[in-house]
Amino acid sequence: MAVQKLTIAKALNDSLRKALETDPKVLIMGEDVGKLGGVFRITDGLQKDFGEERVIDTPLAESGIVGTAIGLALRGYRPVVEIQFDGFVFPAYDQIVTQLAKMHARSLGKIKMPVVIRIPYAGGIGAVEHHSESPETLFAHVPGLKVVSPSNASDAYWMLQQAILSDDPVIFFEPKRRYWDKGEVDVDAIPDALHAARVARAGTDLTLAAYGPMVKVCLEAAAAAAEEGKSVEVVDLRSMSPIDFDGLQASVERTRRLVIVHEAPVFLGVGSEIAARITERCFYHLEAPVLRVGGFHAPYPPARLEDEYLPGLDRVLDAVDRSLAY
Amino acid sequence: MTVESTAARKPRRSSGTKRAAGADSARKTAVATAQPHDAEPQLVQLLTPEGERVESADSAQFAPFVADITTEDLRGLYRDMVLTRRFDGEATALQRQGELGLWASLLGQEAAQIGSGRALRDDDYVFPTYREHGVAWCRGVDPTNLLGMFRGVNHGGWDPNTNNFHLYTIVIGSQTLHATGYAMGVAKDGADSAVIAYFGDGASSQGDVAEAFTFSAVYNSPVVFFCQNNQWAISEPTERQMRVPLYQRAQGFGFPGVRVDGNDVLACLAVTRWALERARNGEGPTLVEAFTYRMGAHTTSDDPTKYRRDEETAAWEAKDPILRLKAHLLATGGADEAFFAQLEEESETLGKRVREVVRAMPDPDTMAIFENVYADGHALVDEERAQFAAYLASFEGGE
Ligand SMILES: Cc1ncc(C[n+]2csc(CCOP(=O)(O)OP(=O)(O)O)c2C)c(N)n1
Numbered sequence: 001m002a003v004q005k006l007t008i009a010k011a012l013n014d015s016l017r018k019a020l021e022t023d024p025k026v027l028i029m030g031e032d033v034g035k036l037g038g039v040f041r042i043t044d045g046l047q048k049d050f051g052e053e054r055v056i057d058t059p060l061a062e063s064g065i066v067g068t069a070i071g072l073a074l075r076g077y078r079p080v081v082e083i084q085f086d087g088f089v090f091p092a093y094d095q096i097v098t099q100l101a102k103m104h105a106r107s108l109g110k111i112k113m114p115v116v117i118r119i120p121y122a123g124g125i126g127a128v129e130h131h132s133e134s135p136e137t138l139f140a141h142v143p144g145l146k147v148v149s150p151s152n153a154s155d156a157y158w159m160l161q162q163a164i165l166s167d168d169p170v171i172f173f174e175p176k177r178r179y180w181d182k183g184e185v186d187v188d189a190i191p192d193a194l195h196a197a198r199v200a201r202a203g204t205d206l207t208l209a210a211y212g213p214m215v216k217v218c219l220e221a222a223a224a225a226a227e228e229g230k231s232v233e234v235v236d237l238r239s240m241s242p243i244d245f246d247g248l249q250a251s252v253e254r255t256r257r258l259v260i261v262h263e264a265p266v267f268l269g270v271g272s273e274i275a276a277r278i279t280e281r282c283f284y285h286l287e288a289p290v291l292r293v294g295g296f297h298a299p300y301p302p303a304r305l306e307d308e309y310l311p312g313l314d315r316v317l318d319a320v321d322r323s324l325a326y
Numbered sequence: 327m328t329v330e331s332t333a334a335r336k337p338r339r340s341s342g343t344k345r346a347a348g349a350d351s352a353r354k355t356a357v358a359t360a361q362p363h364d365a366e367p368q369l370v371q372l373l374t375p376e377g378e379r380v381e382s383a384d385s386a387q388f389a390p391f392v393a394d395i396t397t398e399d400l401r402g403l404y405r406d407m408v409l410t411r412r413f414d415g416e417a418t419a420l421q422r423q424g425e426l427g428l429w430a431s432l433l434g435q436e437a438a439q440i441g442s443g444r445a446l447r448d449d450d451y452v453f454p455t456y457r458e459h460g461v462a463w464c465r466g467v468d469p470t471n472l473l474g475m476f477r478g479v480n481h482g483g484w485d486p487n488t489n490n491f492h493l494y495t496i497v498i499g500s501q502t503l504h505a506t507g508y509a510m511g512v513a514k515d516g517a518d519s520a521v522i523a524y525f526g527d528g529a530s531s532q533g534d535v536a537e538a539f540t541f542s543a544v545y546n547s548p549v550v551f552f553c554q555n556n557q558w559a560i561s562e563p564t565e566r567q568m569r570v571p572l573y574q575r576a577q578g579f580g581f582p583g584v585r586v587d588g589n590d591v592l593a594c595l596a597v598t599r600w601a602l603e604r605a606r607n608g609e610g611p612t613l614v615e616a617f618t619y620r621m622g623a624h625t626t627s628d629d630p631t632k633y634r635r636d637e638e639t640a641a642w643e644a645k646d647p648i649l650r651l652k653a654h655l656l657a658t659g660g661a662d663e664a665f666f667a668q669l670e671e672e673s674e675t676l677g678k679r680v681r682e683v684v685r686a687m688p689d690p691d692t693m694a695i696f697e698n699v700y701a702d703g704h705a706l707v708d709e710e711r712a713q714f715a716a717y718l719a720s721f722e723g724g725e
Contacts, residue, residue: 053514059544064503064537071507074492075515095534098497099504106481106493109698143699143707167701195705242705 002188008150009179011157012042012118014187016080019164020050023078026164028055029065030082030118039084040120040179062092069115070099078114080164086121086173087130093138100169101144112167116160121149122213122263123310124177126303133300134264139171140241140273147241148194149173151215153183155238158191166194175213195239197247203233206257206323209248209274211237214261214311221316232320240270248274249281256287257326259319261311266294288326293319369617370597371587375645377653379592391596391603397660403444403591404655405669407436407648410460412673413469416680417459417476421626425684426476430457434589434621437647438554440464441594442522442616445602449490449519451512453505456494457554458524465491469676470683479690499525499532502551506538509547509605520605522550522598528559530575531567539579539611548605550598551576551613554588556620561633576613588618589647619645692718 006014019026028043028050034057037044047055058065062083069079083089089096096117103113123132140147146168150156156174163170192198200215201222208218215236222232235251237243252258258278260271271292278290293311301309370385372392381389414432421429432439435457443464446452454461462472467489474483475494482493495501505523512519529535530553542549555572557564564572576583582604586597594616601612619642623630630639655661696711 059537059540061537061540063534064506064541067500067503067534067537068507068510068541071504071509072511073507074486074504075508075511077511077514091533094497095500095503099495099500102481103493104701105698107486107698108480108483109701110485110487112701146700146704168704242707244705245709246705 003184003186005182006153006157006185007180007182008153008156008174009040009042011153011183011185012160012174013044013046014185015157015160016043016046017049018187019080019161020046020054023164025077026054027072027077027079028082029058029069029079030056031058031060031065031084033057033082038082040176042118042120042174042179043082062088062090063095066092066095066100066115066117070095070103070113073113073115074111078116078164080116080118083117083119085127085131086119086133086135089117089119089135092117096139096145096169096171097142101142104168105144113169114164114167115169116163116166116172117169118160118172118174120176120179121173122175122177123300123306124213126306128303129300132306134262134295136171136173136240136262137264137269140270145169145171145241146195146239147171147173148239149175149212150238151175151178151200151210151212151236153181154185154189154191155236157185157187158189159194159238162191162194173212178213178216181216192238195242195244197238197244197251198236199233199251200236201232201234203231203255205231205255206259206320207233207235207248207251207255208259208261208316208320209235209237209251210261211240211270212262214263217311217313217316218261221313221320224313224317225320230320230324243270243274243277245274245277245281248278252278252282253285256285257323258282258286258290259293259316259323260290261293261316261319263295263310265297266292267297269294288323291319291323369585369587370593371590372592372596373590373650373654375589375650377650377655377657379654385593385596388593388596388600391599392592395592395595397655397658400592400651400655401661401665403440403595404648404651404661405672406440406444406460406463407591407651408669409673409676410436410440410463411648412677413463413680414459416677417473418622418626420473420681420684421476426473426626427478428476428625428627430476430625431620431622432457432459434619434642434647435554435556435616436460437591437651438552438588438594438616438618441591442552442598442614445595445598446522447519447602449517450602451490451492451505451508451519451521453492453501453508453521453523454494455498455501455524455526455529456496457526458494461524462491465489467491470680473680473684474687477684477687479687499529499534499538501525502529502535502538503541505549505551506542506545506547509542509549509611510545512548513545513608518606520548520550520602522552522602524552524554526559527553527555527557527564527567527572528562529553530572539576539581539613542611543579543581546608546610548608549611550601550605551611552598552616553613554616554618556588556618558620558624558630558634560624560628563634571615573613573615576611581611581613583613583615585615585617588616589645589650591647591651
């Protein structure tokens with residue numbers, strides 16, 4: 001049966017399985033990805049079926065994981081590496097930024113770097129320090145990297161396939177608090193392009209733009225706003241590098257108002273870039289300044305505070321009201 | 327030939343662990359290992375600074391690896407070193423003349439590079455740092471290709487897969503992981519090629535190098551770590567990087583380490599061949615420490631007189647890798663004056679070509695900024711390219 005109801009976690013697992021089946025050059029690497037199947041079980045059962053040579057438990061060394069993945073890619077492999085948690089990507093940041101991102105350009109196009117770096121990211125699971133961060137801006141800012149985040153099971157399945165097929169390095173952010181959300185996955189469908197934004201809910205009064213874990217919050221906000229007679233459109237950006245500005249612009253030209261929502265700190269975040277670009281592109285269409293809702297310029301707080309820290313329904317609706325008040 | 331025993335034997339000798347003597351002597355041992363450079367280093371050597379062929383207990387197991395080397399081969403190694411030095415000298419001069427923005431000279435390290443480079447097979451893969459001009463030479467990379475990045479017209483500019491010679495890597499130590507990953511791939515493919523990673527004594531302090539040792543040991547990867555210990559990392563002596571001789575570090579990761587006279591091309595060839603053979607035989611990684619000296623500045627932008635003594639440099643001058651092979655060739659009748667004269671001519675020709683090619687090297691097209699950022703394209707790059715092109719076009723005829 002082509003359409004299945006799957007959790008995001010299972011969709012990702014199926015996606016990896018499909019990639020391993022389709023292309024013998026695809027490898028899975030990371031800490032605990034083999035026997036354990038990953039701390040979130042995204043790679044569950046893959047080593048059992050594809051062996052230790054394809055699904056590789058690595059030493060506990062993030063720079064080593066990415067650095068050797070680069071070498072494997074040079075040898076013609078397509079490594080999909082897992083960084084166990086967002087806050088642990090930084091030992092590998094050097095390899096990602098100084099090596100992975102630049103190899104294609106430095107070689108004048110002779111070398112391709114089909115490496116996918118999967119990172120369970122963002123908050124909402126009550127974890128300890130370094131387990132709830134949203135560092136997407138730090139990667140989106142780097143030329144040579146592509147950065148995406150699915151918000152639902154279908155995108156999880158398809159976007160991961162597309163990321164693995166891409167000849168560019170893709171940082172694949174998985175919204176860990178949505179791993180257990182279920183959705184329909186049509187494995188025979190023709191998926192949206194990897195970097196295309198998608199209208200997740202149509203509306204006429206205002207556009208809410210989000211990606212990853214915040215899409216669900218925005219859909220709930222739009223539903224709540226509808227009860228008050230406001231028609232809110234929700235755009236799932238899906239990709240933070242590149243950003244589908246054309247798709248977003250089309251929505252904003254219809255609704256004339258834009259609120260961007262993400263968990264990452266607002267300051268210099270993805271939302272800042274969107275606000276600047278949409279203001280340039282839609283100056284004469286806008287009825288209100290582009291507003292942003294997101295994290296504070298503060299370390300991610302202890303778990304007991306994360307409900308206050310994370311943008312929730314109320315903060316999103318507050319921004320919707322402020323925009324509509326202009 | 328006992329491979330493991332070499333690794334096991336060497337450290338025991340130089341770090342001497344006498345237990346019975348108690349805490350006092352333990353402290354002395356620590357002090358002694360903290361100053362490895364005051365002690366005479368144990369080196370695998372086959373050719374003395376005077377050009378004599380020698381064999382010691384340390385080098386005996388490696389000598390068979392160059393038993394096939396003929397007089398003609400020796401002349402070839404000599405030619406490689408002379409031409410590499412000439413190319414390097416020409417590049418230094420071109421930097422002084424403003425044709426290159428920077429140059430990292432290999433002066434003094436020719437034997438380490440030619441010896442190891444000539445040990446390689448075509449299907450082996452090399453991951454250099456930024457000073458491996460001699461290795462590039464052995465790989466058949468046109469030396470003028472190395473100059474683009476130092477002139478500032480590209481970041482590499484050669485196709486790494488043409489000669490199995492990866493791009494130069496500026497970030498210290500990064501490439502040791504790429505080499506390890508590549509070697510993991512070689513093993514997966516069931517191929518019997520080997521991979522060699524070059525790095526410096528300073529680089530050995532980097533975490534990436536330790537991680538490369540870890541990964542290669544754990545996966546038993548066919549990689550040779552070839553460290554040219556040229557005694558200095560810009561202004562920092564090796565004492566600032568390590569407290570035990572570098573080659574001994576391998577032992578802690580579970581693979582052998584060997585220190586070779588880095589100014590002895592024959593010993594470098596022998597030891598690298600041995601290490602490559604281990605790799606091909608599925609015996610895993612090896613660390614080779616080529617004990618050598620950087621005769622010139624770190625790069626053309628530093629001033630070694632600020633941090634090192636002339637006596638030190640002079641002492642190393644007496645161990646020059648080219649002079650010792652020349653002495654050997656002369657003493658054994660392996661080459662005559664005609665050979666040296668012809669080589670001198672060849673050097674001149676090479677120098678002239680390098681000068682001409684560099685001076686004629688065109689600046690890249692402005693729009694190259696937007697080329698190859700991504701393999702599959704990127705909307706933002708496309709947008710910015712179009713905007714910038716329009717901006718540039720707005721000047722046309724406007725002045
Ligand atoms: C990660 C990093 N830190 C610092 C530098 C600046 N730097 C360039 S070369 C160098 C010294 C390297 O010494 P060594 O590894 O011994 O190699 P050598 O140049 O002597 O061959 C330094 C500090 C760098 N390129 N990369």
